[in-house]
Amino acid sequence: MAERIRERLDCRPDEVVAQAALDPELSPQAVASAAQSAASRLEKLSAEREALGPVNLRADQELAEITAQIETLSAEKEDLTQAIERLRGAIASINREGRERLLASFHKVNGFFEELFVRLFGGGRAHLQLTESDDPLAAGLEIMASPPGKKLQTLSLLSGGEQALTALSLIFAVFLTNPSPICVLDEVDAPLDDANVDRFCGLLDHIASASGTRFLCVTHHRLTMARMDRLYGVTMAERGISQLVSVDLSRAEKLRFPPRDPGTPELPGLRG
The missing domain is CATH 3.40.50.300 (P-loop containing nucleotide triphosphate hydrolases)
Known part of the structure; x- marks a missing residue:
């Protein structure tokens, strides 16, 4: 018994009562009851320890x-x-x-x-x-x-x-x-009548002179074409062969109506 006490509790037999925090004056029956209660508590704590599983040696590192x-x-x-x-x-x-x-x-x-x-x-x-x-x-x-x-x-x-x-x-x-240097307008005058087309062309002249923009107008309206400086068109002189044709209207106007000598009287109907 002394050997078992030394192995389990690491103390002498006369130190067991003090180790268990028991009153030395207790009767054997009270000591037995306390021992039974301690055994139950030990069994419970042991079960809880077993439920925790093995000790994780890497716990500190983790x-x-x-x-x-x-x-x-x-x-x-x-x-x-x-x-x-x-x-x-x-x-x-x-x-x-x-x-x-x-x-x-x-x-x-x-x-x-x-x-x-x-x-x-x-x-x-x-x-x-x-x-x-x-x-x-x-x-x-x-x-x-x-x-x-x-x-x-x-x-x-x-x-x-x-x-x-x-x-x-x-x-x-x-x-x-x-504004940009070049502006392309594609059939913008199609829904306009002749009076509005004339106003539209006047607006183009105003913007071109104010901003220096060159306008490229795609149109089929005769009034718009008449107000442009140069015309470009596509003709088919021979069947299956298209040819690009250009007309400089400003130059054509100068050829049609050359500058008049200030000393020469202007004849009626000379200028259209």
Whole structure:
């Protein structure tokens, strides 16, 4: 018994009572009861220890690895949070600058549109307005036009010819905001009558002289062709063989109507 006490409890037999924190004056029955209770508690703790499984000898190393991963993820989270804040700030700055530029371009285009509309229609008034939102970046665009003798109304309520002239005014207003050296127009005069075609050609002359833009017009209208400086066409002199033909109208006019000598009287009907 002394050997077993030494192996299990690492103490002498006379130290067992003190090791168990028992009163030395207890009766044998009380000691037996306390021993039974201690045995039950020992069995319970042993079962709980067995349930924990074997001891993980790499626990300290794994703890260090997991701690390092947590620190790395925390640093990445902080970097990501800062990047999100910077991105939101950049988006807000871009939106603010975009609104300023959009409003500046809108007012510039609107000014050209009002001027060109009056020139094409010979009067009236028109303007552009933003709709559906107070934010220029999300707002829609409405074209309000009032040809001479008509009330102010939206573009959809105008006639076909009036819509075409209004659309031309808007297109050229946008073009004049940032003009280019060359502008190609393809059958833009098709829906216009002769009077409006003449106004359209006058507008081209005005823009060409003001901005220095060279216009290339694809057209079949005789009045438009008559107002151009040079004509290019395709003819088929022989069957199956196409040939490009050009006519310099300004030079042809000089040949047809040469400059008159100031001392020579002009004869009736000499100039057409």
